[in-house]
Amino acid sequence: MSKTRKILRILAKTYPEPETALTHESPFQLLVATILSAQCTDQRVNIITEKLFADYPTVWKMVTLPLPELEKYIRSAGLWQTKASNIKKTCQRLIEEHNGEVPADQRALMALPGVGRKTANVILANAFQIPAIAVDTHVLRVANRLGLANSKSPDHTEEQLMKIIPKKDWADAHHWLIFHGRKICKARKPLCHACPLRDLCPSSTALETDPQEE
DNA sequence: AACTCGGGGCA
DNA sequence: TGCCCAGAGTT
Structure with missing residues (x-):
């Protein structure tokens, strides 16, 4: 199984409710x-x-x-x-x-x-159930740290993610990566010690914050 | 690529 | 107080 598949499988298990939390009726x-x-x-x-x-x-x-x-x-x-x-x-x-x-x-x-x-x-x-991946700041950051993409450009990252993520997972992957970015893989002081993807993440060692740090 | 917009919430 | 937040538009 590819690294991408492994990551998606773990994310799906960790964040089992990928539907958008935005309430709407149309x-x-x-x-x-x-x-x-x-x-x-x-x-x-x-x-x-x-x-x-x-x-x-x-x-x-x-x-x-x-x-x-x-x-x-x-x-x-x-x-x-x-x-x-x-x-x-x-x-x-x-x-x-x-x-x-x-x-x-x-x-x-x-x-x-x-x-x-x-x-x-x-x-x-x-x-409209048209497959698409929205790359916001969370998705951009998490994808780069995980090594799924390597770009500061959201558009470029979107292209890369569309290539490596199965189309059926595009909508869910968006939410998985955002939830993960907010709860664990935060912009500052990411919680690598609590991250289910640590073993797959090339950035975890570099990002691990000093426990003594306040 | 860099900058602005903008205020409530929380440490 | 200071810092953060599921971006977009303009220069």
Whole structure:
């Protein structure tokens, strides 16, 4: 079995619930939640969307929400204010250019305000079951440390991961690597001593923090 | 490639 | 206080 397979098998066992934690009932709701999820954990996003989607569940409803009102939702979670106007503009453009539907196409998604490659891939994988790997800061860091990729470029890392990870695992691998990056393989002071992948990781020795360190 | 945006939460 | 956070857009 390849090293990649071994890593995926361990991750699947360690993080058995790979589904996105973003609560949503439609591609549109997932799109809004994913835009919000930048610089913010899913848990906090769900606090916003629980109220937001209750009153404005569809693009047709949300487009009627005045920007200042939308900003109040955003501000309550400490998110970048530009997200509010991006969501507002995205609602308008979905209606004007896509008949109110979320396009199942990467380029069309990325053309929307506030939607980059990462957000687009999350939508494709989780709303449309189109295989895609979203490389965020966690995935990028973990993949590099594990030796699955060797690049500072998310786009390049995405290409490498798509080559070595079986397509059926793409959506799950995204979540496995993110969970692992948050809980164990943290940017600072990674918990290598508690890492189920330590024996497979070329970086574990170098990253192991001094137990005496405060 | 580097920079900005931005505030709540937590140590 | 200081530091972190499931990015995107602009220069």
